Amino acid sequence: MSQALVDLVREKFPEAVTGSHSHRGDEVVIVRREDLVEVIRFLRDDPQADMKLLRQIAGVDLLTWRTEMTGGGSLASIEAPEYALQKTPQVEPRFYVAYNLYSITRHHALRVRVELRSDDVKLPSIHSLYKTADWWERYLYDMFGFEFEGHPNLQRLLLYPEFQGHPLRKDYPVRKRQLLVPELDFPDLIRGPGPGPGGAGLPMSQTHVGRHNVDPDAYD
Amino acid sequence: MSENPHRLTVLKPEGNVPESHQIGDEAAIPVLVTRLGESIGFFEKNLSNALGWARKNSIFQYPFVTACCGMEYMSAMAGRYDIARFGAEFPRFSPRQADLLMIVGTINVKQSPVLKLVYEQMTEPKWVMAFGVCASSGGFYDNYATMQGADRVIPVDVYVPGCPPRPEQVLDGLKILQDKIQHQLHRAATLERAPDVELETKKRSFLGKLLGK
Amino acid sequence: MTEPTEPAAPVPHDPLTFDEDLLSAPMTVNLGPSHPAMHGVVRLVVTLNGETITKAIPEIGFLHRGFSKSSENSTWHQVLPYTDRLNYVSPLLNNTGYIMGVEKLIGIKCTERAEYLRVLGGEICRICDHLTCIGAIGLELGAYTVFLYAIEARELLWDRIAELCGARVTLSWTRVSGVANDMPHGWDQLLRDCLPRVLELTDEIDTLLSANRIFIDRTRDVGVISGDEAIDWGFTGPCLRATGVNYDVRKAHPYSVYDRFDFSIPLGSHGDTYDRYILRIEEIRQSHRILLQALDQMPPGPIVTDDWRYALPPKEDVFNSIEGVMAHFKLIMEGIHVPEGEVYVYTEGANGELGFHIVSNGKGKPYAIQVRAPGLPILSALPRLIQGHAVADLIPIFDSINMIGGEVEQ
Amino acid sequence: MDYLSPYIPVLVLLLITGVLCLAIGVLATVLGPRRITRIKETSFECGTPSTGAGHQRHSVKFYLVALLFIVFDIESVFIYPWGALLRDLQVEGFGWFAYFEMLSFMATLAIGLLYVWRKGALEFST
Numbered sequence: 013m014s015q016a017l018v019d020l021v022r023e024k025f026p027e028a029v030t031g032s033h034s035h036r037g038d039e040v041v042i043v044r045r046e047d048l049v050e051v052i053r054f055l056r057d058d059p060q061a062d063m064k065l066l067r068q069i070a071g072v073d074l075l076t077w078r079t080e081m082t083g084g085g086s087l088a089s090i091e092a093p094e095y096a097l098q099k100t101p102q103v104e105p106r107f108y109v110a111y112n113l114y115s116i117t118r119h120h121a122l123r124v125r126v127e128l129r130s131d132d133v134k135l136p137s138i139h140s141l142y143k144t145a146d147w148w149e150r151y152l153y154d155m156f157g158f159e160f161e162g163h164p165n166l167q168r169l170l171l172y173p174e175f176q177g178h179p180l181r182k183d184y185p186v187r188k189r190q191l192l193v194p195e196l197d198f199p200d201l202i203r204g205p206g207p208g209p210g211g212a213g214l215p216m217s218q219t220h221v222g223r224h225n226v227d228p229d230a231y232d
Numbered sequence: 233m234s235e236n237p238h239r240l241t242v243l244k245p246e247g248n249v250p251e252s253h254q255i256g257d258e259a260a261i262p263v264l265v266t267r268l269g270e271s272i273g274f275f276e277k278n279l280s281n282a283l284g285w286a287r288k289n290s291i292f293q294y295p296f297v298t299a300c301c302g303m304e305y306m307s308a309m310a311g312r313y314d315i316a317r318f319g320a321e322f323p324r325f326s327p328r329q330a331d332l333l334m335i336v337g338t339i340n341v342k343q344s345p346v347l348k349l350v351y352e353q354m355t356e357p358k359w360v361m362a363f364g365v366c367a368s369s370g371g372f373y374d375n376y377a378t379m380q381g382a383d384r385v386i387p388v389d390v391y392v393p394g395c396p397p398r399p400e401q402v403l404d405g406l407k408i409l410q411d412k413i414q415h416q417l418h419r420a421a422t423l424e425r426a427p428d429v430e431l432e433t434k435k436r437s438f439l440g441k442l443l444g445k
Numbered sequence: 446m447t448e449p450t451e452p453a454a455p456v457p458h459d460p461l462t463f464d465e466d467l468l469s470a471p472m473t474v475n476l477g478p479s480h481p482a483m484h485g486v487v488r489l490v491v492t493l494n495g496e497t498i499t500k501a502i503p504e505i506g507f508l509h510r511g512f513s514k515s516s517e518n519s520t521w522h523q524v525l526p527y528t529d530r531l532n533y534v535s536p537l538l539n540n541t542g543y544i545m546g547v548e549k550l551i552g553i554k555c556t557e558r559a560e561y562l563r564v565l566g567g568e569i570c571r572i573c574d575h576l577t578c579i580g581a582i583g584l585e586l587g588a589y590t591v592f593l594y595a596i597e598a599r600e601l602l603w604d605r606i607a608e609l610c611g612a613r614v615t616l617s618w619t620r621v622s623g624v625a626n627d628m629p630h631g632w633d634q635l636l637r638d639c640l641p642r643v644l645e646l647t648d649e650i651d652t653l654l655s656a657n658r659i660f661i662d663r664t665r666d667v668g669v670i671s672g673d674e675a676i677d678w679g680f681t682g683p684c685l686r687a688t689g690v691n692y693d694v695r696k697a698h699p700y701s702v703y704d705r706f707d708f709s710i711p712l713g714s715h716g717d718t719y720d721r722y723i724l725r726i727e728e729i730r731q732s733h734r735i736l737l738q739a740l741d742q743m744p745p746g747p748i749v750t751d752d753w754r755y756a757l758p759p760k761e762d763v764f765n766s767i768e769g770v771m772a773h774f775k776l777i778m779e780g781i782h783v784p785e786g787e788v789y790v791y792t793e794g795a796n797g798e799l800g801f802h803i804v805s806n807g808k809g810k811p812y813a814i815q816v817r818a819p820g821l822p823i824l825s826a827l828p829r830l831i832q833g834h835a836v837a838d839l840i841p842i843f844d845s846i847n848m849i850g851g852e853v854e855q
Numbered sequence: 856m857d858y859l860s861p862y863i864p865v866l867v868l869l870l871i872t873g874v875l876c877l878a879i880g881v882l883a884t885v886l887g888p889r890r891i892t893r894i895k896e897t898s899f900e901c902g903t904p905s906t907g908a909g910h911q912r913h914s915v916k917f918y919l920v921a922l923l924f925i926v927f928d929i930e931s932v933f934i935y936p937w938g939a940l941l942r943d944l945q946v947e948g949f950g951w952f953a954y955f956e957m958l959s960f961m962a963t964l965a966i967g968l969l970y971v972w973r974k975g976a977l978e979f980s981t
């Protein structure tokens with residue numbers, strides 16, 4: 013019955029909705045960025061839709077959608093290798109933000125999707141509609157770098173302010189740590205005492221022991 | 233030891249490394265004397281054993297609880313696997329009154345300065361137990377957010393493996409720590425100033441001057 | 446961080462009025478990350494005027510372990526251990542929630558017996574979660590015996606979980622379309638024997654706390670929130686039902702086999718800390734009813750599908766037939782290939798609606814996975830809940846929302 | 856001397872506790888290591904560097920509560936000896952006089968309590 017919901021939105025905002033599909037029972041409506049606030053306000057206030065609960069705002073980076081290597085057995089398996097990332101991202105629009113809405117009284121759910129290009133990651137904030145959107149938007153700013161215009165205090169939610177970059181983007185390596193406290197000199201149990209491999213004084217955590225993108229002559 | 237820019241000038245932690253005779257002298261390598269008895273006099277040996285016995289059986293722990301190991305910490309503290317049988321039952325939530333810093337759970341990068349500050353503010357003699365794999369080596373969170381073990385931030389005495397470790401493993405770790413405490417060299421009041429810190433002359437109250445503190 | 450006090454307006458001074466214009470500087474108290482009442486992972490900077498809280502700024506992220514990033518680099522089955530550590534007080538509810546997302550993406554159905562086993566394990570974990578929350582409320586209000594009773598009851602249930610799933614806290618027990626191993630022989634009788642003892646301990650806690658004058662004074666009308674505002678803040682679970690809104694995913698959208706059990710959903714009326722506490726005790730009794738019915742209706746049959754593309758073949762096939770070896774090898778090395786798609790699956794976790802937003806690009810690893818932790822919206826409403834209360838009320842409010850660092854900060 | 860004899864056990868008890876406390880105190884200062892460092896001297900704020908001044912002007916409410924406590928605590932201090940001696944006074948014929956004496960003492964304090972109550976000093980969370 014939430015297909016009726018999609019039709020309701022489509023005929024209410026014919027030009028705003030650029031597409032809609034349904035996958036495994038989840039209804040998805042793709043909306044233009046400019047009309048996002050209008051659509052969601054309509055969904056929240058309209059008695060027929062009555063979407064009072066904003067469950068979650070999720071973000072996805074489509075950079076390595078095609079080039080993602082097949083799954084490997086171990087964690088140290090293939091991340092997206094650097095050379096694949098240097099190429100300019102062919103995927104455009106690169107990101108999309110999914111607003112999962114739910115109505116407690118009508119028992120139906122809908123996902124509103126907004127697609128963003130890689131060079132322009134701004135979109136309007138909906139903190140005026142839902143109080144819970146405040147922290148979800150700060151989470152997405154922290155993890156993906158989406159700037160939500162009009163957000164009261166758009167700061168990092170989980171990571172520390174000194175953190176550079178946005179970790180959930182596909183071009184951020186998994187193990188790149190930015191330490192707050194300099195590391196103690198750590199005798200490497202496998203290679204014996206002294207600073208870890210990968211040049212003098214490089215603490216263990218920065219090295220990629222046994223992982224793929226360390227040039228062999230770095231071992232002392 | 234090559235001059236390593238990342239190497240932090242760490243105080244010789246008196247608690248968990250047998251005290252070398254000259255505190256703060258870089259060259260003095262804390263040699264683990266094989267037969268403790270011959271290296272020090274008769275009275276000092278007995279005092280050390282007595283102090284070791286007293287300190288090992290009355291450990292006040294500072295539970296630095298962060299993650300899932302906290303659940304097993306509750307079990308270890310509660311009625312069935314009672315940690316009180318080993319004297320370590322009394323959690324002290326202030327570093328001033330704690331002997332053992334129990335790092336229970338994952339230490340992520342944002343938590344590392346907090347952990348370091350709490351460790352620095354603990355009074356000697358102090359020991360550190362890494363409770364669980366995440367505190368010992370980062371566990372299976374090998375990513376941008378997690379410190380690969382608390383021993384990258386502070387020196388650790390006892391590592392308790394397990395994710396989370398069963399309460400029996402925790403008690404076994406505590407036994408190992410107690411053996412270590414027993415066989416350490418404990419000395420009477422050592423009032424050395426820490427090498428790199430000269431406190432300005434504190435305004436001493438009348439009682440302070442009286443007792444010559 | 447102390448704000449300058451506003452200059453007192455020159456009003457004709459009435460000698461008998463008390464300290465209206467004797468303004469003192471508001472004191473800023475830092476309930477930092479390493480604090481027993483803040484579960485070690487939340488930093489709350491509270492500005493006080495005397496004893497009443499005027500402003501509170503929460504700062505989280507002290508247990509952010511990169512769940513999404515690590516999961517995107519592990520195969521579908523390797524993500525299971527990560528989901529255990531989200532809400533580590535009731536781990537099986539996370540496992541079930543995640544695996545139902547993967548099954549929804551594949552479009553595969555879980556076997557009958559495995560559904561019952563999941564419900565069984567899930568409800569035991571729900572009881573453990575509520576027991577731990579009640580134990581924490583009691584402990585931090587000074588009732589140490591309540592904590593000991595709650596942990597003893599939880600130990601009994603953890604023994605049953607250890608026999609069923611092999612571990613006490615980090616279970617990783619569910620598999621795609623099933624569970625890892627079957628119920629050990631005679632285990633249901635063990636469970637039937639220990640449940641009365643658990644209920645007895647729960648009633649003991651109930652008598653100790655629920656009618657206790659001090660407890661009622663400390664929790665009644667403390668941290669009150671109305672139903673609509675709770676929904677606006679994104680509340681779900683016991684905290685939302687405490688305000689009287691009847692929303693429980695097991696009843697609203699009966700997934701798995703929950704529609705075959707009759708159990709009721711307790712509702713509160715005031716939306717305050719006392720209701721959130723009493724709801725959890727009531728839910729323990731409801732979960733106990735579900736457990737007994739699940740034990741009675743337990744059907745025989747396979748615990749995992751025999752479609753080798755998604756489930757490991759049984760060991761005798763692996764060792765005796767080439768297809769078994771091939772299937773086993775490809776599953777372990779490459780992980781299962783989940784068809785392309787994006788899905789949001791929601792189940793009733795112990796603290797509220799636990800949602801997984803999973804995106805798959807047809808390969809062996811989840812392409813993007815984000816958790817809708819029930820605790821995150823509730824924690825974001827903490828400054829609103831403690832506004833105007835005394836500092837001493839902050840602790841019971843924070844305990845009653847049962848914030849679990851692992852799921853809130855992923 | 857026999858007048859004091861019932862007090863000897865109390866004396867012994869005080870002696871033992873005194874010696875014990877002294878011994879613990881002295882042993883702790885003599886045997887315990889003291890390594891004073893700058894970080895150790897900073898105040899402990901749950902692991903975060905402390906900000907703001909240590910001594911700030913407290914709200915007047917705390918002072919009021921303290922004052923009220925002292926007043927009514929001293930009152931109870933006077934009641935205990937009176938209660939203990941009432942029976943002896945009654946034997947000597949002063950029973951009723953002592954009773955009304957204490958009643959008037961408590962009445963004056965009750966009036967004080969009423970005044971404070973009306974004034975609203977007892978409600979703490981204004």
